[in-house]
Amino acid sequence: MxxxxxxxxxxxxxxxxxxxxxxxxxxxxxxxxxxxxxxxxxxxxxxxxxxxKPRVIEVLPEDDDAASNEADGNPFARYPDYLHALEKALASIAAGNPEARKQLQDLAQALEQACALAPDSSLALVHLYSVGPTIHEQIIFYAILCQLIAHQFGLNEQRTKILTEAALSANLALVPVADKLNAFNKVLSDEQRSVIRKHPQRSIRALRAVGVENKLLLTIIAQHHEQADGSGYPAGLSGADIRPEAEILALAERYVAMITKRAYRNRMNVTAARKLIANLADGGLRPAIPKALLRVLGEYPPGTLVRLENNEVGVITGRPVRASGPFVHVVFDSAGERYEVPQQRDTNVPDFNILALEEPDMMPSMNFSQIWGFSGSPKIP
The missing domain is CATH 3.90.105 (Molybdopterin biosynthesis moea protein, domain 2)
Structure with missing residues (x-):
């Protein structure tokens, strides 16, 4: 043991x-x-x-034939590894360990592989665990969304890699207090607001202390709370002075905040969140960035629960492909009884059209690896 x-x-x-x-x-x-x-x-x-059982992140070799098989990049099986690796990397940065950058790069590469091999499953992680995620979970979600948005936006591979590292480390200075702040249901004190506003600079100082001097990475972190109209922090930048990578990270954080439950407010459903993102696309600095997120999500992102016309309830597992609608694996039949083996439905078929989003008070138990077609999964009791 x-x-x-x-x-x-x-x-x-x-x-x-x-x-x-x-x-x-x-x-x-x-x-x-x-x-x-x-x-x-x-x-x-x-x-x-x-x-x-905590495990060490292992990056699949690029020339490994197995790396082309989506099943070998199962993000559900590797989710605990991501969280463990992130905690270790951020702790190493905070402790001034010179190995911290390598740990951060390995995790960024593992997430890049997951998003490339299994994009729908990676996106599903964000939604399946969004009810009340810890700060470490939120950071993993930011990195996944940054990968997917950057790819859709057309960012090149090297800039996307640096963006992912920034997403994993930008909130380093908030880690000790973030979960408490999310559980706080009163007006923030001046001291708490100061901690929030200073976290980009503090995260940068910690990274520099372990030898991280990549200009783009540090700039993304410095700018990810700036606003196009100059109302952001810490420098009050505006317009084109803000890098697109910083905007992508800011949007990823904002979307996760929308769909996450906090002590002071309920979580927003995906439909409402998409409307807000569409508004950003109409009036933001770079409309192509929120539009990229909307394309990544689709109308019903993987990991969201829906009720079908025939009254079955299931989880979205895949975004539309050509003439098909989004794919659903139904967990409950029309009488509310659980299927022993989830059944796949194409929502373009009339009886299986999506009727509504489902927002249960408690998420139903599901075997994620089994539903998304990854082998070797134990059965849900």
Whole structure:
């Protein structure tokens, strides 16, 4: 059991999918990723009995034939690895470890591979875990969205790579306080506002202390809270003085904030979030950037729950391809009974047209790897 770590209180939440498989003391899987904890007693039992297995991120060799197989880039299976690698990299930066940049680059490359090999599954991660994500989860979401937006926007490979590293490190200075701020339901104090406004400069100082001097990376971080009209911070830049990479990161953060529940407000559904993004496309500095995000998302992004015309409920697994509508794997039949094996539906077929978004108070348990067609997945209890 030396490779397993006990689950710490506070690591899991009622109503959210498990981010990793939970094991017992013998290493046997008790609950698989995607299972949703329903009660306080279940939560207490997991804290008493549960272990998980942190792993080191391994980047697939570019010349490996397996790298062309989407199943080998399963972002659901690698999600706990991403989180573990991010925590380790940010802790290394904060500690002044000169190996930190390499850790950051390895994680950025792993996320790049996931988005290239399995873009729908990577986008689904953002939506499946968006109910109440930790700061580390949010940062992973920013990096995924930056990858997908940058590709759609037409950013070249090298600039996209640097943008992803910036997305992973821009909020380094906020990590110690972000979860508390998100859970805070009162007006922020002057001290709290100061921490927020100064985090770009503080993150840059920490990166420079470990030898990071890439001008583009540091500029993206410095500018990702600037606004086209000059009302942003820290420098009050406006217009074309703001790099497009910084705008992409700002938009990724903004979208995640829209669809994420906070103590002081409910989360926004995808339809409402898309309307706000469309408004940005009408009046922003570079309309092509929010338009790129709208194309990435589609009307119903992967990972969102929908009800079909025949009253089945399922999860969007793929964006439209040619004459097909978005693909759905239905989890519940028209009577509300769970399918033993989720059934795929093409929403262009009349009986399977999408009727409405589903926004349950508690996410249903799902085996993400199985639904998205990745092999070797344990069954949801």
């Amino acid at each position: 030396s490779e397993f770590v006990r689950i710490a209180p506070g690591a899991l939440t009622i109503g959210r999918p498990l981010p990793w498989d939970v094991h017992d003391t013998d290493g046997k899987v008790l609950l698989c990723q995607g299972y949703v904890i329903q009660t306080e007693s279940q939560l207490e039992q997991l804290f008493e009995r549960g272990y998980f």
